[in-house]
Amino acid sequence: MLMDDGASLFNGDPDSGLSFLVDKGVVGPTDRHIGSFLHESRRLHADKVLALLKDRPAVLDLLIGLLHLQDVFLPDALRRLFTEVPAPKVHGSFLEHLLSKFSHHYFNCNPDLGLSQETIYVLCYSLILLSVDLGSPHVKNKMSKREFIRNLRGAVLDAPGDYLVNLYDNIYIHGHVAKKSHYKVYAN
Numbered sequence: 001m002l003m004d005d006g007a008s009l010f011n012g013d014p015d016s017g018l019s020f021l022v023d024k025g026v027v028g029p030t031d032r033h034i035g036s037f038l039h040e041s042r043r044l045h046a047d048k049v050l051a052l053l054k055d056r057p058a059v060l061d062l063l064i065g066l067l068h069l070q071d072v073f074l075p076d077a078l079r080r081l082f083t084e085v086p087a088p089k090v091h092g093s094f095l096e097h098l099l100s101k102f103s104h105h106y107f108n109c110n111p112d113l114g115l116s117q118e119t120i121y122v123l124c125y126s127l128i129l130l131s132v133d134l135g136s137p138h139v140k141n142k143m144s145k146r147e148f149i150r151n152l153r154g155a156v157l158d159a160p161g162d163y164l165v166n167l168y169d170n171i172y173i174h175g176h177v178a179k180k181s182h183y184k185v186y187a188n
Helices: 002-012 014-023 031-040 046-055 057-065 074-084 093-109 117-135 145-153 161-174
Strands: none
Touching (some): 002 014, 031 046, 031 057, 046 057, 074 093
């Protein structure tokens, strides 16, 4: 019952909801406790979680650190990220911070992949843009595999061509990396 009340409060005002849950002893007061709560919760509105994470970058960092990404193909790892963290609706500093932290974590989980952290960051942005391009009915001329590879060739020198082909194919076959339906919270 306390969790339901706290989730309802959180969905109105994240800070009030967290204060209630901390005061009642349901959630601990540290960023680590809050990160674990967000990781395990299924009752919170995505936009409220996003608002909280924008105000608390340490919680975002901890939440990203909870992702198990070893030996996970990059588009699937991004899908996992956007299951934990709602995708921001606009590109900006929050998305940059999110992808920077994610790229660092993915790099550390996959040191033998042969890609630099900077390359992973560029590929993440590219996969998001490709996802929008291929998935949007408003884009008439979809990016081809050849165009995707050509666009990245000069920017990601340490990514083999066959890896880029596999990235494109994954998005083409499996779809967007940040669909709203990927987010674990069903309370929107």
